Amino acid sequence: MLRIALVQMNPHVGNIEGNLEQIKDFTAQAVAAEAGLVVFPELAICGYPPLDLLLFDDFLSNCEQAIQLLLPLSEKIDIIVGGPSRNSRLEGKNLFNSAWHLSGGKVKAKVNKTLLPTYDVFDEYRYFEPNVVFQVVECKGVKIALTICEDLWNLDSDPMYVKNPMDELMELKPDLMVNIASSPFSDIQMGNRVGVLRKNVEQYNLPLIYVNQVGGQTDLIFDGHSIALNKDGSPALKLVGFDSQMASLDFDGEAFIGEPLAFTHEVAEVYTHQALLLGIRDFFQKQNFKTAIFGLSGGVDSALVATLAAQALGKENILAVMMPSEYSSEHSISDSIKLAENLGIKCIKVPITEGFNTLLETLEPHFEGKSPGLAEENLQARLRGNILMALSNKHGHIVLNTSNKSELAVGYGTLYGDMCGGLSVIGDLYKTQVYSLCNYLNSKKGIIPQNILDKAPSAELRPDQKDSDSLPDYETLDSILYQYIELNQTADSLIQQGFHQETVLKTIQLVNCSEYKRKQFAPILRLSQRAFGGGRRMPIVAKF
Amino acid sequence: MLRIALVQMNPHVGNIEGNLEQIKDFTAQAVAAEAGLVVFPELAICGYPPLDLLLFDDFLSNCEQAIQLLLPLSEKIDIIVGGPSRNSRLEGKNLFNSAWHLSGGKVKAKVNKTLLPTYDVFDEYRYFEPNVVFQVVECKGVKIALTICEDLWNLDSDPMYVKNPMDELMELKPDLMVNIASSPFSDIQMGNRVGVLRKNVEQYNLPLIYVNQVGGQTDLIFDGHSIALNKDGSPALKLVGFDSQMASLDFDGEAFIGEPLAFTHEVAEVYTHQALLLGIRDFFQKQNFKTAIFGLSGGVDSALVATLAAQALGKENILAVMMPSEYSSEHSISDSIKLAENLGIKCIKVPITEGFNTLLETLEPHFEGKSPGLAEENLQARLRGNILMALSNKHGHIVLNTSNKSELAVGYGTLYGDMCGGLSVIGDLYKTQVYSLCNYLNSKKGIIPQNILDKAPSAELRPDQKDSDSLPDYETLDSILYQYIELNQTADSLIQQGFHQETVLKTIQLVNCSEYKRKQFAPILRLSQRAFGGGRRMPIVAKF
Secondary structure, rough: EEEEEEEOOOOOOOOHHHHHHHHHHHHHHHOOOOOEEEEEOOOOOOOOOHHHHHHOHHHHHHHHHHHHHHHHHHHOOOEEEEEEEEEEOOOOOOOEEEEEEEEEEEEEEEEOOOOOOOOOOOOOHHOOOOOOOOEEEEOOOOOEEEEHHHHOOOOOOOOOOOOOHHHHOOOOOOOEEEEOOOOOOOOOOOHHHHHHHHHHHHHHOEEEEEEEOEEEEEEEEEEEOEEOOOOOOOOOEEOOOOOOOOEEEEEEEOOOOOOOOOOOOOOOHHHHHHHHHHHHHHHHHOOOOOOOEEEEOOHHHHHHHHHHHHHHHHHHHHHEEEOOOOOOOOOHHHHHHHHHHHHOOOOEEEOOHHHHHHHHHHHHOOOOOOOOOOOOOOHHHHHHHHHHHHHHHHHEEEEEEEOHHHHHHOOOOOOOOOOOOEEEEOOOOOHHHHHHHHHHHHHHHOOOHHHHHOOOOOOOOOOOOOHHOOOOOOHHHHHHHHHHHHHOOOHHHHOOOOOHHHHHHHHHHHHHHHHHHHHOOEOOOOOOOOOOEOOOOOOOOOOO | OOOEEEEEEOOOOOOOHHHHHHHHHHHHHHHHHHEEEEEEOOOOOOOOHHHHHHHHHHHHHHHHHHHHHHHHHHOOOOEEEEEEEEOOOOOOOEEEEEEEEOOOEEEEEEEEEEOOOOOOOOOOHHHHOOOOOOEEEEEEEEEEEEEEEEEHHHOOOOOOOOOOOOHHHHHHOOOEEEEEEEEEOOOOHHHHHHHHHHHHHHHHHEEEEEOOOOEOOOEEEEEEEOEOOOOOEEEEEOOOOOOOOEEEEEEEOOOEEOOOOOOHHHHHOHHHHHHHHHHHHHHHHHHOOOOEEEEEOOEEEEEEEHHHHHHHOOOOHHHEEEEEOOOOOOHHHHHHHHHHHOOEEEEEEEEHHHHHHHHHHHHHOOOOOOOOOOOHHHHHHHHOOOOOOHHHHHOOOEEEEOOHHHHHHHOOOOOOOOOOOEEEEEOOHHHHHHHHHEEEEEEHHHOHHHHHHHOOOOOOOOOOHHHHOOOOOOHHHHHHHHHHHOOOOOHHHHHHHHHHHHHHHHHHHHHHOOOHHHHOOOOOOOOOOOOOOOOOOOOOOOOO
């Protein structure tokens, strides 16, 4: 009988020393739990994704050295841990994405990743050579088909790769599948992932252990949810979501011991909420920042960011700034103050009126008498950006951006103004999703004043402005945006679905013309299968 | 005898209709020149790099349709043209990067790219399946080994790919190599490229025709320099750099007819200068913009940008803005005015003093009595950014950024302040290279006042500030930066070379801590093998 410990750890990209300490601590815990094998996630040594750090020789040497420093611990327990390794063959890329099997104080085996995801946010073929030789890993009599993340993700009806590593490994008659992964969260990924894992169990008729990374890595949020599946597809062990955890189970050579568990499902907002809290928290903690600042406009977007920030960082670490202008409505201030009171966060008022008037005077001779418009509107937004950045510089807060995905999509935001900030918290939530999440949070505990949720959205940059003056209603807009951005649907197919032709064409045009703004935007916490940022790479100077 | 026309064209990414028109025009010219074969660059149909436009079904259909519309023209002349094509096999990625051979009104052959560059700025494996079957293309009795760009780039001593397509093609006994390419400019690329092409000629003992794309595509600049090489490595035909051109030569079945030409070499600044002019011009023209605005500080960086912008866009299309503060020196203004006079460009003065004082008053109650420092310095820079953006919004100018690579590297710039702008012109030139290029331009015609080149660099954000207060001298700094950024050298290797340990560690630390700023920066015209931007992908929330 083999007791296997699954370690769902939260590494810090590039912090090899810190990650090694975590691995050592968990290994000691696994030994104390009398496990014979402890399994860590993909690239746990360096954290995922290491990106171009992989191009530095000392970075790779430090990763290799970390493996050497783990060897003595493998006298007491077998260790499977992910880390990069060098390709000794002259031809091909210089690295592999590897799973190291340490046993008896030695490197007993090294298994390399075969299928290298190179799409969406993934760039693995940029660094790694694909594996072409197949071996099973033997641990105390158990033959393990050891694979790395994407290696199990090719059972689709339109497979992205020409071969399946598990097909090769099956010829070596393994007893158990083990997959180490760094699979980021998205709203549909968790369902997809369980589906893919169960499909493997079914196809190969083997139980499976799946160990996933957890934690926020800049824009990417890894949700954990590591799992062991019985041959029949039922869970034998489930680890938590959005937190690090170690747990173990026993394998008798054919099956896991114990009663099967049930799958549980929550509504989407539960996961989105937890993902955002983890993403914010790790963005700050891993950079040694404690305090956040943002503009509180009285609108729903900043209300949501305020709520999430207070929950993630603690109400004492938040500074909300109201920056009214002459176009600001009464309720902007009163609603903001009410929200800040509900949250117990500090809220200050820094009006932009005088700064705006002074700059208008400075600029007036150079505006050549042209009538007021975009320049004046954007100037207000940029003055607010200046104020937030000045307070950030003075007090050491990180500026949280409050833009939502709908406005980022259509370019309804001012570069260097309301588009400023070190982290975009809700930039991967469409406006309708912002409302849903607010309603969900309010359903648990009424925090966000109802008036914020009820009033019509407005940028308040000119008298009586409303979003609906220049945009279709958000239900329609978000539906078009979702299909264009997430599903790469064409204008024709949207029109065929019944959307108004002019609305479709205008919306797509707005999205395409705003690439230059998004190019200069903050990292966005990724919640969907297609967030703006590294997962969507569109040309700027293009016609389409 | 086969007359072959090489078309070095300047496509517009995504503008399939416009590119098709160009291809048709050039084909007619080739017919008029009595050529039997006309050769266009890699992905000429859609422009390179199309990026995630390749994920849209209508985009692909339009590319395929463009090929169909070219077929009638192939009644009179064989056409080789690059474009994407769909992979009919279910397994593997859904697309190929293809060279279409059109002849007699039909698609006679389609050759797919084997080696897919996925490093630096290239992401081809994100989209394309590599080719695995090999065929020669036959054109009027000549057997052509047709390959696409990277396919010839694997003769290195540490090859990145495990196989060479030309090794496979040689078994089919071709008479001639033809390579269609989209190979971007960099300071060392042109030398490397000729070396690689000559190595192929030598290795395979065949003459070679190489047709490269030309033109600016956002940050990437394609230099053209298409060439035909005789078996002995001498040029049989050379096309110009940095402009579109068609030229033809005759092939007798074994060799090109005519006297061999000589190679020519220019100093690096000649190419850098031409690349920058093309990059600026295409950035504007392809977006239908005409006019540029930027801040003129009296320093060397903005002086260079002013000169380049005036040369690329015409002096009548330039608006330079002097934005003095109380810390600005006399010579900032006088040198700027002198430069503007030399260039014949419009130059206005918009002081920031009043705006700065008003905002300081607004912010004062919230600065909590902390002594003046970074917040006040950055506020000045951001006010300048506001003014440029306001004038841009009002008059429709594109803001040119004036930051150099040295300051971008160490984070010596203010986000949303002097880091604002739609295009970074000299963000891939180290400070020492900025001086070199200025001296080169002045050597042709004295434009930049000598005092600008002689005075000590300063940001002028506090009294008597000098860059050298907080940075090592630029010769040392740039040497360290070059090795760290371009060559991925480690701190240890730099210290072993004799650089001061503290300077090396501090410099690398500054580079690493500034990723968050560069994440939000404009596209940078790429001039080196490793520009900031898509070619260098570093994690933000990381420890290294």
